[in-house]
């Protein structure tokens with residue numbers, strides 16, 4: 001193993017320690033930040049992620065509001081909970097855990113959220129603000145990745161970055177963040193119809209692998225010294241995570257995010273950042289104790 005580790009657990013712990021102080025300061029002013037989650041169905045992965053989000057909240061002093069619906073819930077029932085969370089003054093920010101069950105119009109649900117309470121940064125208004133360069137809550141995994149790179153001193157400015165994947169949580173927003181003037185990277189977005197993925201990967205200084213294809217990124221396709229972020233989550237027969245990055249990449253890359261322990265904890269930490277920032281801005285209406 002030659003690659004240095006992009007340690008998401010340690011970086012997330014530092015972010016959470018800073019947030020603990022900010023939450024305490026808010027509470028002194030009578031403001032209690034609250035994260036709401038809406039989980040629909042019984043997917044074990046989603047249940048685990050939502051449980052982790054609430055554990056994190058407890059650690060930093062954020063209040064938890066948990067809403068659950070069965071997999072059989074209708075579009076209308078889901079939308080009713082969204083309206084409820086929009087109106088709940090104890091809820092500073094919330095997320096709808098994705099994916100939603102088949103047959104549900106996910107975009108319509110996201111559009112109904114109050115953009116001021118969008119803790120994921122995935123509401124169309126907030127994605128639009130990001131495109132326009134206006135202040136907005138930042139999508140958690142993409143911004144978590146940028147903070148992970150910054151913290152480890154990986155040069156982003158001028159870097160050739162290849163993002164593999166175009167999903168709504170990572171692939172789509174990642175280039176938007178990387179090409180902001182604060183980052184100034186040059187980005188190539190690859191996807192299932194990319195003709196010669198290996199050719200793109202081989203010239204990348206930074207690879208963000210978010211395709212959900214086990215071991216898609218092979219050692220022979222990585223430029224020596226490159227930073228490689230493994231965002232893919234597939235499961236083997238025993239339920240163990242298999243990432244998008246082949247283990248042999250550790251011998252070639254300069255930097256590698258472990259999976260688990262890399263990008264996942266950063267996603268969760270950034271979610272808390274968005275909730276605290278929303279509380280600092282005064283989202284949620286009157287959230288004073290008593």
Ligand SMILES: Nc1nc2c(c(=O)[nH]1)N[C@@H](CN(C=O)c1ccc(C(=O)N[C@@H](CCC(=O)O)C(=O)O)cc1)CN2
Pocket residue numbers: 048049052095096097098099120140141169241259260261262263264265267268
């Ligand atoms: N509304 C959202 N839905 C989904 C998002 C999202 O950002 N917002 N992203 C993923 C799931 N996700 C957050 O919800 C998420 C995934 C993984 C982790 C994490 O901490 N993973 C651990 C490993 C956990 C395990 O063992 O299974 C790690 O990487 O160390 C956190 C959040 C899809 N849905």
